[in-house]
Amino acid sequence: MPFLKPRLPQMLAALRRFVTAESPSLEKAAADRCCGVIAEEWNRHGARAERIAQKHRGDLLRIIHAPGKSRTSGQLLVLGHYDTVYSTGTLAGMPFRVRGGKAYGPGTFDMKAGIVQALFALQALQRVEIPLRKRIVFLWTSDEEIGSESSRKFFEAEARRSDAVFVLEPSFGPRGLLKTARKGVGEAELIVHGRASHAGLAPQEGINAIHELARQLARIEKWNDLRGGVTINAGIIEGGKRTNVIPELARVVLDLRALRVPDMRRLERRLHALRPLQRGARLEITGGFDRPPLERKMSTALFARANSLAKQMNLSLGECTVGGGSDGNFTAALSIPTLDGLGAVGDGAHSSHEHVFIDTMPERAALLAALLLGS
Numbered sequence: 001m002p003f004l005k006p007r008l009p010q011m012l013a014a015l016r017r018f019v020t021a022e023s024p025s026l027e028k029a030a031a032d033r034c035c036g037v038i039a040e041e042w043n044r045h046g047a048r049a050e051r052i053a054q055k056h057r058g059d060l061l062r063i064i065h066a067p068g069k070s071r072t073s074g075q076l077l078v079l080g081h082y083d084t085v086y087s088t089g090t091l092a093g094m095p096f097r098v099r100g101g102k103a104y105g106p107g108t109f110d111m112k113a114g115i116v117q118a119l120f121a122l123q124a125l126q127r128v129e130i131p132l133r134k135r136i137v138f139l140w141t142s143d144e145e146i147g148s149e150s151s152r153k154f155f156e157a158e159a160r161r162s163d164a165v166f167v168l169e170p171s172f173g174p175r176g177l178l179k180t181a182r183k184g185v186g187e188a189e190l191i192v193h194g195r196a197s198h199a200g201l202a203p204q205e206g207i208n209a210i211h212e213l214a215r216q217l218a219r220i221e222k223w224n225d226l227r228g229g230v231t232i233n234a235g236i237i238e239g240g241k242r243t244n245v246i247p248e249l250a251r252v253v254l255d256l257r258a259l260r261v262p263d264m265r266r267l268e269r270r271l272h273a274l275r276p277l278q279r280g281a282r283l284e285i286t287g288g289f290d291r292p293p294l295e296r297k298m299s300t301a302l303f304a305r306a307n308s309l310a311k312q313m314n315l316s317l318g319e320c321t322v323g324g325g326s327d328g329n330f331t332a333a334l335s336i337p338t339l340d341g342l343g344a345v346g347d348g349a350h351s352s353h354e355h356v357f358i359d360t361m362p363e364r365a366a367l368l369a370a371l372l373l374g375s
């Protein structure tokens with residue numbers, strides 16, 4: 001796509017507009033303003049952006065590209081989010097700037113540059129003469145960084161109508177690896193109820209919730225299987241009030257991850273099957289997986305296609321497995337082939353040095369265009 005390389009200045013101008021409209025997931029007014037800026041940019045390029053109103057989160061943005069002349073059957077979904085983890089005002093200390101081949105700023109890499117690449121991929125598609133076989137739906141959401149509670153039903157509905165989902169989350173590492181597998185992610189809480197008593201006067205009457213919790217944790221820790229992609233991390237622990245009181249309450253919050261659906265299910269089963277080891281203690285277990293794993297088999301065919309297209313374009317492409325989830329986890333769980341990490345190449349997501357490598361923006365846009373054309 002020779003059309004895209006000279007478009008880098010326009011791509012950066014669009015990126016600047018998107019990034020300088022701050023869009024924290026939890027601030028609806030600000031997110032809505034950013035949604036408006038993105039809509040305007042797409043409309044300016046001849047698309048028809050349609051806002052889907054949300055009550056508590058930023059509005060969603062849908063752009064349908066279905067050229068009237070060609071007969072399309074089927075649909076492709078291009079999915080991403082415009083919300084960021086940065087609260088408004090972050091820009092003051094972390095301004096948008098381009099320096100040394102990198103564009104810095106909050107949300108550049110995760111994932112506003114991805115939205116820019118998609119916009120220019122669409123422009124490239126509008127210019128080619130080859131008719132599209134499928135209609136393309138671009139959907140930009142506003143709450144991915146906080147679990148996608150509000151947007152989930154909308155993108156799942158679009159995904160169900162689609163033959164493939166392309167997720168514009170950042171790629172991984174300096175080589176821009178695509179994410180062909182993502183762990184499922186969850187959180188669980190274990191509360192131990194014991195019985196309080198004086199540690200000196202009546203130790204025999206107490207049931208120590210902390211001791212019970214410690215023993216349970218020693219057991220839970222053994223479920224870790226790094227090689228198999230299963231991890232359980234006790235991230236928060238609380239319990240007890242004074243040293244001379246046998247504590248009646250202790251709790252732990254666990255981070256759960258698994259690479260495969262059966263492992264996810266097994267982990268949830270095991271957690272809920274925990275029984276107290278001390279007589280009289282009681283366990284309360286809540287939570288589980290929020291995002292199921294994106295299993296590699298859901299990406300295999302799409303990655304092979306992307307890889308061969310990349311070769312034709314003289315780009316090298318690799319793949320990787322990552323521990324964090326995205327909305328691609330949800331679409332893959334619906335059995336829709338999903339390819340994730342098709343967005344920007346860069347580094348520093350969710351940190352003060354977040355940036356993208358600007359030279360890669362036109363080529364990644366071209367790769368997306370080729371994928372949409374050929375799928």
Ligand SMILES: [Zn+2]
Nearest residue numbers: 110111144169
């Ligand atoms: Zn993201």
